[in-house]
Amino acid sequence: xxxxxxxxxxxxxxxxxxxxxxxxxxxxxxxxxxxxxxxxxxxxxxxxxxxxxxxxxxxxxxxxxxxxxxxxxxxxxxxxxxxxxxxxxxxxxxxxxxxxxxxxxxxxxxxxxxxxxxxxxxxxxxxxxxxxxxxxxxxxxxxxxxxxxxxxxxxxxxxxxxxxxxxxxxxxxxxxxxxxxxxxxxxxxxxxxxxxxxxxxxxxxxxxxxxxxxxxxxxxxxxxxxxxxxxxxxxxxxxxxxxxxxxxxxxxxxxxxxxxxxxxxxxxxxxxxxxxxxxxxxxxxxxxxxxxxx
Numbered sequence: 050x051x052x053x054x055x056x057x058x059x060x061x062x063x064x065x066x067x068x069x070x071x072x073x074x075x076x077x078x079x080x081x082x083x084x085x086x087x088x089x090x091x092x093x094x095x096x097x098x099x100x101x102x103x104x105x106x107x108x109x110x111x112x113x114x115x116x117x118x119x120x121x122x123x124x125x126x127x128x129x130x131x132x133x134x135x136x137x138x139x140x141x142x143x144x145x146x147x148x149x150x151x152x153x154x155x156x157x158x159x160x161x162x163x164x165x166x167x168x169x170x171x172x173x174x175x176x177x178x179x180x181x182x183x184x185x186x187x188x189x190x191x192x193x194x195x196x197x198x199x200x201x202x203x204x205x206x207x208x209x210x211x212x213x214x215x216x217x218x219x220x221x222x223x224x225x226x227x228x229x230x231x232x233x234x235x236x237x238x239x240x241x242x243x244x245x246x247x248x249x250x251x252x253x254x255x256x257x258x259x260x261x262x263x264x265x266x267x268x269x270x271x272x273x274x275x276x277x278x279x280x281x282x283x284x285x286x287x288x289x290x291x292x293x294x295x296x297x298x299x300x301x302x303x304x305x306x307x308x309x310x311x312x313x314x315x316x317x318x319x320x321x322x323x324x325x326x327x328x329x330x331x332x333x334x335x336x337x338x339x340x341x342x343x
Contacts, residue, residue: 051114052168052169052184052185054112054113054114055112055114055133055160055168055169055184056169056184056185057112058108058109058111058112058114059158059160059169059170059171059182059184060171060180060182060191061108062101062104062105062108062156062158062171063156063158063171063172063173063180063182064180064193065104065108066100066101066104066139066156066173066175067156067173067175067178067193069100069104070097070100070101070140070154070156070175071175071176073096073097073100074097074146074151074154078096078097079095079096079097079100079146080095080096080097080146080147081095081096082094082095082147094121094143095143095146095147097140097143097146098121098139098140098143099139100139100140101137101138101139101140101156101158102120102127102137102139105118105127105135105137105139105158106127106129109127109129110129114132114133115129115131115132115133116129116131116132116133116134116135116160117129117131117133117134117135117305118134118135118136118137119134119135119136119137119273119276119305119306119308120136120137120138120139120273120308121138121139121271121273121308131163132163133160133161133162133163133168134160134161134162134163134165134303134305135158135159135160135161136158136159136161136273136276136277136303136308137156137157137158137159137277138155138156138157138158138250138251138252138273138274138277138278139156140154140155140156141153141154141155141156141157141250141251141252141274142154142155142250142252144220144221151176152176153176153248153252154174154175154176155172155173155174155175155250155251155252155255156172156173156175157170157171157172157173157251157252157254157255157277157278158170158171158172158277159171159276159277159278159279159280159303161280161303161305165302165303165304165305167183167280167283167284167303169182169183169184169185169280170182170183170184170254170277170278170280170281170284171183172251172252172254172255172277172278172281174252174255178192178193178194179191179192179193180193181201181255181258181259181281182281183258183280183281183284186284187200187284188200188201188202188258188259188281188284188285189201190259201258201259201260201285202258202259202260202285203257203258203259203260203282203285203286203287203319204260204263204319205319205320206263206319206320206323207320207322207323208322208323208326209235209239209323209326209327209330210238210240211240211243212240212241212242212243212244213239213240213243213244213263213264213323214243214244214246214261214262214263214264215235215236215239215243215244215245215246215262215263215264215265215266216245216246216247216248216249216253216256216262216264216265216266217232217245217246217247217249217265217266217267218247218248218249218250218267219245219247219248220247220248223269224267224268224269225247227268227269228266228267228268230334231268231330231331231334231335232266232327232330232331232334234330234334235330246262249265249267249270249274250274250278251273251274251275251276251277251278252278253265253278253317254278254279254280254281254282254287254289254317255278255281255282257282257285257287257317257318257319258281258282258284258285258287260319262319263318263319263320263323264316264317264318264319264323264324264327265315265316265317265318266314266315266316266327267312267314267315268313268314268315269311269312269313270311270312270315271308271309271310271311272304272307272308272309272310272311272312273308273309275289275301275312275315276303276308279301279303279317282317285319286319287317287318287319288300288316288317288318288319288320288321288324289301289315289316289317290315290316290317290324291312291313291314291315292313292314292315292316292328292331293313293314294332294335295332296328296329296331296332298316298324298328301315314331316328
């Protein structure tokens with residue numbers, strides 16, 4: 050019964066948040082600056098960020114679901130019980146929204162059991178009114194305009210010489226400088242029909258799970274940008290790992306209350322082969338730069 054309640058809550062959350070964000074945007078609301086985000090000097094909290102949190106808080110009461118849900122601003126964590134954990138990115142795309150761009154607006158929410166295993170994930174493409182959902186180990190896309198529901202699956206490319214779509218958030222120098230330093234040669238040699246997709250965040254895992262993106266690479270990625278979305282990619286069979294400078298890695302795991310920590314290097318790839326090629330490129334460039342023996 051609780052699994053059904055979580056699924057129902059998830060769909061209602063995505064629906065109501067999408068409606069409310071679109072409504073506020075149409076009125077020109079939601080751009081007031083509320084403060085900075087802990088441990089993230091490049092980011093700020095704005096009014097639109099609170100829409101999803103307030104809707105979720107109401108829905109947890111409606112469905113009588115007891116959970117501690119972690120958000121980006123710690124003061125906005127929702128604590129109405131300890132039966133479940135949750136991670137929410139109430140609005141992914143704040144920087145673009147603040148500048149007036151109608152592009153890449155998302156919200157993401159995941160629930161975990163007490164053993165930190167993912168139960169369900171929902172990621173809403175707010176502008177296109179499409180929901181990417183993981184529930185009971187199944188991934189699907191729900192189109193709210195047409196009512197169509199279809200299964201999704203990741204791409205199966207295994208080599209970086211194929212026409213891959215490689216994603217990384219490059220819009221701020223804090224992230225782009227190191228990525229281009231380490232992976233710049235790789236970008237220069239992408240397949241002519243390949244793409245460098247310069248966006249990222251909690252929504253990107255929907256793109257990995259549905260075959261739009263082949264791999265995602267981020268240095269110093271905040272856990273608050275991973276936890277709300279990564280289970281949908283993990284369920285799809287993607288590899289989501291944190292990587293050490295010697296090339297060793299381990300599967301990324303949700304850690305309750307650690308949303309302000311950062312992962313030195315995060316790689317999410319649709320196949321192990323792509324993951325390994327990206328790690329090899331990182332180790333090579335890291336060694337060349339610091340004169341390390343590998």
